[in-house]
Amino acid sequence: MKIFNTIAELQSELNSHRDEKIALKVGLVPTMGNLHKGHISLVNIARQHADIVVVSIFVNPTQFGVGEDFDSYPRTLDDDLAQLKTAGADIVFAPSVNEMYPTYPPNVQVLSGGMAQILCGKSRPTHFDGVGLVVGKLFNIVRPDVAIFGKKDYQQLAIIRQLNDELNFGIKIIGAEIVRADDGLALSSRNGYLTPDKRAIAPVINQTLQKIKADILTADFENYANIMQKYHNDLTNLGLTVDYLELYNDRLQAPTPDDKNLVVLTAVFVGKARLLDNLEITL
Ligand code: PAF
Numbered sequence: 482m483k484i485f486n487t488i489a490e491l492q493s494e495l496n497s498h499r500d501e502k503i504a505l506k507v508g509l510v511p512t513m514g515n516l517h518k519g520h521i522s523l524v525n526i527a528r529q530h531a532d533i534v535v536v537s538i539f540v541n542p543t544q545f546g547v548g549e550d551f552d553s554y555p556r557t558l559d560d561d562l563a564q565l566k567t568a569g570a571d572i573v574f575a576p577s578v579n580e581m582y583p584t585y586p587p588n589v590q591v592l593s594g595g596m597a598q599i600l601c602g603k604s605r606p607t608h609f610d611g612v613g614l615v616v617g618k619l620f621n622i623v624r625p626d627v628a629i630f631g632k633k634d635y636q637q638l639a640i641i642r643q644l645n646d647e648l649n650f651g652i653k654i655i656g657a658e659i660v661r662a663d664d665g666l667a668l669s670s671r672n673g674y675l676t677p678d679k680r681a682i683a684p685v686i687n688q689t690l691q692k693i694k695a696d697i698l699t700a701d702f703e704n705y706a707n708i709m710q711k712y713h714n715d716l717t718n719l720g721l722t723v724d725y726l727e728l729y730n731d732r733l734q735a736p737t738p739d740d741k742n743l744v745v746l747t748a749v750f751v752g753k754a755r756l757l758d759n760l761e762i763t764l
Pocket of ligand 1: 511513539541544612615616634637
């Protein structure tokens with residue numbers, strides 16, 4: 482496994498592989514490090530679709546708002562590298578902020594429209610602009626054939642698909658299933674912020690999504706709103722702060738009676754940790 486900190490070194494390595502093999506398939510797994518089994522599942526998927534797997538590790542400052550956890554976001558490079566070596570990644574790209582953004586703040590922005598303003602975008606209004614910018618840069622730097630993103634960040638995945646389509650990157654975007662702990666909690670780097678007592682109640686998030694799914698599957702469309710309100714109240718009554726608990730169709734639009742593919746999405750504060758989860762529902 483080779484590790485590069487500069488764009489020039491990374492591209493020189495990728496070019497030499499491309500010179501050696503016609504139609505070389507490059508897979509990209511963008512991460513912010515602090516890797517867990519969810520990230521490793523993305524690497525495993527990338528290996529099935531590509532000859533060379535590039536994993537980027539970059540805590541991207543443009544996707545953190547003022548007062549968010551950019552400075553304290555866990556940086557665990559040595560452990561990440563050990564996991565990636567075991568997982569069979571070929572190349573790790575771990576640039577500095579200056580390498581990615583020689584001009585800071587950058588002049589160019591990537592705005593993602595309405596899809597970036599709902600759900601997480603309501604409380605993190607600039608977050609997806611930063612995600613779109615850094616993912617667009619990584620796409621241009623690596624020029625992958627395939628890129629893998631986790632479905633835990635369902636809204637992010639939808640926004641990246643839109644970026645790929647509207648800016649004509651032509652990359653195959655694969656959404657990977659959520660990896661969960663045995664008790665159902667979706668794996669996330671931010672689970673590390675949970676104290677033991679908060680970790681004990683966090684599985685209620687997934688349990689709630691499962692109950693909503695069961696109810697929606699047997700309900701009429703007119704009752705969806707009541708179901709969502711009931712479970713919102715249940716989470717609040719447990720002392721949790723619900724940022725959102727919403728039902729959308731799989732294009733992240735308000736569902737209509739004709740929609741068959743739905744998704745229930747939530748962000749819940751459990752202590753200091755803001756945890757995301759979602760569950761797809763096929764009617
Ligand atoms: O999902 C993440 O870890 C980040 O948002 C991403 C896609 C690596 C962009 O910084």
